[in-house]
Structure formats: C-alpha cells, structure tokens
Amino acid sequence: MKITKVVQQKNDKNRFSLFSGDEYVGSATAENLSPYGYGEFEISDADFKKLMDQDDLEKATNKCIRYLARAMKTKKEIIDYLYKNKVPVEIHDLIIERLEDLGLIDDKRYLEMYLDERFNYSTDGSLKIKNKLFLKGFSSAEVDPYLEEYRDKEEENLKDLMAATKKTSRGKDKNKMIRYLMNKGYPYPMISDLIGAYFTDD
Known part of the structure; x- marks a missing residue:
C-alpha cells in the first residue's frame, strides 16, 4: 500500500490522518508513525495492520485513562468498559497491563480504600x-x-x-x-x- 498523504489532526497535534490517494485509511500517533516518516511512503499490508493495531491500542488505552480520571476503577470495571466500547478482545490484556504499569489500576489498593x-x-x-x-x-x-x-x-x-x-x-x-x-x-x-x-x- 502507498500512503500518499499524512495530515496532522487539528484536535490532537500528536495524531496524523493517513490517506492512500483520496481515501482516508486510518490514523496513527507521531511516535508510531516515526519509522515511516510523515510524507509519502510504501508499507506492506502486514505492517499496515500492525500500525493500525498499535493505533487501536493507543486510542483504547487513552480512552481508559480518561475514564479512570473520573474515579478509580477495578480491573473488571475496565474490562466491562472495553466490551461496552467494542474494543477488540485480543488487546484487552495489553491495555490492562499498560494501565497496571502506570499505576492506574490496583485492585488491592482499590479494595482497601473501598x-x-x-x-x-x-x-x-x-x-x-x-x-x-x-x-x-x-x-x-x-x-x-x-x-x-x-x-x-x-x-x-x-x-x-x-x-x-x-x-x-x-x-x-x-x-x-x-x-x-x-x-x-x-x-x-x-x-x-x-x-x-x-x-x-x-
């Protein structure tokens, strides 16, 4: 696949919309896009899928972080939230792991505080x-x-x-x-x- 245009998004300067010809094909963060550059580039179907999967992971994780900003949640509550928002099941564990590494999910601490x-x-x-x-x-x-x-x-x-x-x-x-x-x-x-x-x- 050839990406012919990379456009920085207005509402999030860290994200870029990707186009192949006149067709919008997806988006990516600056960090995930950096190996390919920010102009035209060729990318295999397999690598493009990895890029989109990584982007799905980033978006879902950030959505959970915003959700957690309202109040502390348990691991089960986050998983329920992911199902409700139709986040692919295959990345649930990765998201939970990221949130735990960031200290945003801690069931033991939640239980004690509750x-x-x-x-x-x-x-x-x-x-x-x-x-x-x-x-x-x-x-x-x-x-x-x-x-x-x-x-x-x-x-x-x-x-x-x-x-x-x-x-x-x-x-x-x-x-x-x-x-x-x-x-x-x-x-x-x-x-x-x-x-x-x-x-x-x-």
Missing part, C-alpha cells in the same frame, strides 16, 4: 458491601480476610444505626427492625446478639 470508605462513611453492613464488591470483580477469598478486620467497626455501626432508628415505626417493631437491618447488609448473628438488649432498653 472497605475503609464504606465502613467509615456509610451505614451498609458487610454483606451488602461484599455483594457490591462481587459486582466489581472481587472474590470471597479476596474480601473475607479484610472483613474480619472491620468486625468491631461493623458492630459499632450497627449499634449506631439501631439507635438512629429508635424513634421510627420500624424501631418499635422487632421483626421490622430485623428485616431492615438485614436489608442494610448486617449478618443475622450480629443482629441477633444486639437486638435483645435494644428492645430491653426500651
């Missing part, structure tokens, strides 16, 4: 928190050891939640109260240990 935030700044119990983490790609084996570290904090949160509910209708009905607390994600054995004292205090 648990700290949920147990300290929400009223959710461990079962609800764990379920949300499942949706983010974490397994029981990864989450359970951390949950043990928060057991005392969870019990403290449960007591605070029960106290805050005292004046509501559910706070005066034991069964309603139990259902409410279970829906918030607190384990039944923990609720059972505290519920008796709660209603005795009334």
Whole structure:
C-alpha cells in the first residue's frame, strides 16, 4: 500500500490522518508513525495492520485513562468498559497491563480504600458491601480476610444505626427492625446478639 498523504489532526497535534490517494485509511500517533516518516511512503499490508493495531491500542488505552480520571476503577470495571466500547478482545490484556504499569489500576489498593470508605462513611453492613464488591470483580477469598478486620467497626455501626432508628415505626417493631437491618447488609448473628438488649432498653 502507498500512503500518499499524512495530515496532522487539528484536535490532537500528536495524531496524523493517513490517506492512500483520496481515501482516508486510518490514523496513527507521531511516535508510531516515526519509522515511516510523515510524507509519502510504501508499507506492506502486514505492517499496515500492525500500525493500525498499535493505533487501536493507543486510542483504547487513552480512552481508559480518561475514564479512570473520573474515579478509580477495578480491573473488571475496565474490562466491562472495553466490551461496552467494542474494543477488540485480543488487546484487552495489553491495555490492562499498560494501565497496571502506570499505576492506574490496583485492585488491592482499590479494595482497601473501598472497605475503609464504606465502613467509615456509610451505614451498609458487610454483606451488602461484599455483594457490591462481587459486582466489581472481587472474590470471597479476596474480601473475607479484610472483613474480619472491620468486625468491631461493623458492630459499632450497627449499634449506631439501631439507635438512629429508635424513634421510627420500624424501631418499635422487632421483626421490622430485623428485616431492615438485614436489608442494610448486617449478618443475622450480629443482629441477633444486639437486638435483645435494644428492645430491653426500651
């Protein structure tokens, strides 16, 4: 294939549009294009495919970086994002590897930060928190050891939640109260240990 024209893009000075005759055939970054130059050049079909594959990788990686700028994400969330944006499956692992090398994906750090935030700044119990983490790609084996570290904090949160509910209708009905607390994600054995004292205090 002969590339007859290389045009710098207006919205991104680091990218160039490639033309063969009057036909637009693709784009590439300055770095990926540098081996061929920025004027006319001949390129084999195989090398052109490699150039386009590399460009797909660059574009998808940069798109993920912009996505991550909004908030930290897990590896599974990034993969879901790649599927949603129809990024070729064969480059998913390369993108994940790049993002990990850049320190933009770190599931262990994400898990630690998420648990700290949920147990300290929400009223959710461990079962609800764990379920949300499942949706983010974490397994029981990864989450359970951390949950043990928060057991005392969870019990403290449960007591605070029960106290805050005292004046509501559910706070005066034991069964309603139990259902409410279970829906918030607190384990039944923990609720059972505290519920008796709660209603005795009334």
